[in-house]
Amino acid sequence: MKVYNTMTRVKEEFTPLVAGQVSMYVCGVTPYDYSHIGHARSAIVFDVIRRYLTSRGFRVRTVRNYTDVDDKIIARANQEGVSAAEVGERYITAERRDMEALGVLPPDVAPRATEHIPDMVALIGRLVSRGVAYVVDGDVYFEIRRFPSYGRLSGKNLDELLAGARVEVDERKRDPRDFALWKAAKPGEPSWPSPWGPGRPGWHIECSAMSRRYLGETFDIHGGGTDLIFPHHECEIAQAEADTGTPFARYWLHNGMVNLGAEKMSKSLGNTLAIRELVKRVSPDALRVWMLGTHYRNQLEWSEERVREAAHALERLTRLVHDVQTFWSGAAAAGLPDALRPFRGRFESAMDDDFNTPQALGVLFELSRPLYGYGERASADPDARAAFVAGVEELVTLMRTLGLLGPGAELAGPPLEVARLVEARGEARVNRDWKRADQLRDEIQGLGWLVEDTPSGPRLTRKAGGAP
């Protein structure tokens, strides 16, 4: 299995530190507002990576954090006249709901920065005593020039960094590129005690401290959006490695941004589309298929129209699953026919190549073709039926690897009302009362279901459009 490592800028063979186990840390959100499509992409990308690794037999331990102490949270709290903790709590709760709606598996650990302040204080203390950090008026800064490889992940040259620095000038810092580990409390801000006086942690320290607590000094995969490469991940590395002297994360994976129009979607630009609004309009699986249709490292342009197309494409797959459930749920599956055997291997080759989901999805669609062939003959030919059931089982397995067909997916049967209408239409057709049959079909369609007559009987599917 190969993964692209941002650190080395090349695809590398993936070998976890401990055979059979993978430790993965993914940067989560700063909960000061509702999560948007960009967060959804990151979550879905790493959800798929996690699921795939699991399907390949790895025991995967995942951590996704909440950075619930930050300037923006404080600003929001002040603006609303509530506590920062309340703001954090509100958006963490919302984020959890969003993730569930998207079919993203909860991480094994979802630590909050505010619950790990002592770990951070301890880490900062060690950095100070090692001489890589210094204290000024209750602030603590990391001294960049004490960590020579600073800039390696992002490919930044330290001198140029200084030249083009748009960093605010702070005379107290030894070097403008030094970053804050600890910020002395200002009036009205939440603070915690520390050897340097009351204050709060800087932005990057929480990830260094929490990843270490839950995954150890060195772990396998560190993920996040490309926008975190600098300075966030760069600083995480500096903090962690300056203390331990051992490598921090072994593989750095970064997902591309979601753009709106030709511009990056981000909270600060105010051009976001919140997940909670999004899931009202499109199904989670359609959204997932749309996202996975582009490689995770590429940029992706938001378009509801593209998601609708994805929803339509997805139906080619889900219809097969429905057909088995509707017509052959009790039928015995045979072994997978030889003709269908290569698909899993092709799927895995695609995924093994830096999680090439567009290609993997292509394999699924190719698999659907022969499957429809078996489905056509299923009622007349028991062999075809057994092959059909076995083949669709295989399809379901692969789809689930991508996180499709989860609990959120619409696999439930039609409401009783619809079922009755279908039955009535069946009778009308037997009586060759076509007018009534068509009328009933229209009624059923009005309720959001599509009836199709197949050799095995009427097939019911939810109408296209992607709505949940």
Add this chain to the structure above:
RNA sequence: GGCGGCGUAGCCAAGUGGCCAAGGCGGAGGUCUGCAAAACCUCUAUUCAGCGGUUCGAAUCCGCUCGCCGCCUCCA
């Protein structure tokens, strides 16, 4: 200015040295069907932004040009 990425059919998007350039959406014709729908069959890029070069051979490697985006500041 520095670093990184992208430009493949009407649209989206894989492919990164050599079988006919995946797959999806859309479109065209046909089979099937009471009519539909779906499915099935066939078709829909002699060509990969442009120009040079390397090679027996390039969308794929190299150079240049044009266009677009991201990071360098809070950000998934």
